[in-house]
Amino acid sequence: MIMNNVHLLDETNGLTGSHAGLEAVSSAAARPVLKPGSNCWRVVPADRAAALIDGADYFAQLEAALRKAQHSIMIIGWDFDGSIRLRPNMDAETSPPLGPLLRSLLEEKPDLEIRILVWSVAVVHAPGAPGPLIFGAEWQNHPRLQLRLDKHHPLYAAHHQKIVCIDDGLAFVGGMDLTVRRWDTQDHACDNPYRLREDGTIYDPVHDVQMVVTGPAAHSITELAYERWRVATGEEIACLPHPVPDIWPADLAPDFTNAPVAIARTFPAWGAQCSVQEASVLNVDALSAARKSIYIEAQYMTAPYIGDVLEQQLAKPDGPEIIVIQTHESHGWAEKKVMGTNRDRLIRRLRKADRYDRLRVYYPVVPTKDGFCQVLIHSKLIIVDDTFLRIGSSNMNNRSIGLDTECDLAVEAVNDEMRGSILKLRDRLLGEHLGTEPEVFSEAVSEEGGSLIAAIERLNVNDRRVHVFDAMFDEGPAEPAVGTSLLDPLEPFEPLWFLKRPND
Secondary structure (H helix, E strand, O other), rough: OOOOOOOOOOOOOOOOOOOOOOOOOHHHHHHOOOOEOOOOOOOEEEEEEEEOOOOHHHHHHHHHHHHHHOOOEEEEEEOOOOOOEEEOOOOOOOOEHHHHHHHHHHHOOOOOOOEEEEOOHHHHHHHOOOHHHHOHHHHHOOEEEEEEEOOOOOOOOOOOEEEEEEEOEEEEEEEOOEEEOOOOOOOOOOOOOOOOOOOOOOOOOOOEEEEEEEEHHHHHHHHHHHHHHHHOOOOOOOOOOOOOOOOOOOOOOOOOOEEEEEEEEOOEEEEOOOOOEEEHHHHHHHHOOOOOOOEEOOOOEEHHHHHHHHHHHOOOOOOOOEEEOOOOOOOHHHHHHHHHHHHHHHHHHHHHOOOOEEEEEEEEEEOOOHHHHOOOOOOEEEOOOEEEEEEEEEEOOOOOOOOEEEEEEEEHHHHHHHHHHHHHHHHHHHHHOOOOOOOHHHHHHHHHOHHHHHHHHHHOOOOOEEEEOOOOOOOOOOOOOOOOOOOOOOOOOOHHHHHHOOOO
């Protein structure tokens, strides 16, 4: 089990500065959200950090970083498919498939070691090709490359972290696995010829967010990844000593510099490992701290505890606006039965609590020749006011509270420059969904007196737009569906619990 070593930062750390147009939120008077040992594991400085919006952005930066690796590449994921190309819009010689790319790096660099850890049930549950995970592939045949399946999880639990660490000094964390059907550009065109399934057909547009950090924050994420590798395989790996070479992507402008970054984890109780539920506590603390606005992007938002805190905020006469962007059409029977149904039930519950008309729940669409197609939301993001940002792997469903293994990163602004960066990211995201420029959206917010809802409704006139969920208007149940505890459990299911000794 990872110990709760805490690296605290003075709240005055970071750059000073100003950002014109900051929302009227008195961040200095607000209590800090991040509490190491409670809602996060550590708060550590990132020399630089940036949000990477959508797969094309993330995968291109990842490929550039992989090519710079000298000592270590650690990949941890819910799924992995070595046949994908990180830049499918380039020719195969320029951007080869990921597996052969990794193999070529090993042949070029004698000190490089590559480890890949994949959830064991991915071979039957995830979209990537199972054969190479089970039987291997030609590109895996190298003594300094290991691909292992992570079997250290309870029944029905998933290893859901999406982490890549390079040379112990650069780390990517977020919602995207290195597998099929994750790549997309920010225009999310329905007919993008590079967004192909294995059979050559075009898969639906998909939106996601990843975060990249360098410096001590990346070093701590690497510690977390190495500990997971040890738990799953038994192999101990020591991090490189500080400082490690700076391999920040040359063409990537950071959103944050010298910024404190929190690492929040979720582990189920399993064997000698105790339960860790930092991420869900962080969600509650961050959402409860909101004064003016809450912006959420969620693949799944179904957990009653999320409903509790949002309902409390909606009950306040002067509470924050709440804007949620979610996936509309779920895939698969279980997702539709539980996630889709409970999503609509939670929306109805919140709608009934929305006495002051401060709630909107949308799904984004892009135009086709015959109408619209949905953009699948795969991101797991929270932005509170101009003070808090969370990006990670945790969904807002029950299983992400205490069953699956998760990793999230959070930034809490300590100066005006950081607050400006959080607002710019929010405006980029909402501008993307509305088919407009971030600056146009920001100006609309200012002209509407700071109201995100008014700005969205004013600009929601393009072919690329957001639609309101039917559950914002229809009649229907608002309580979780029957069977939720079985299909979306809060904690590990132990069928032989009655045989356990009291001290086990």
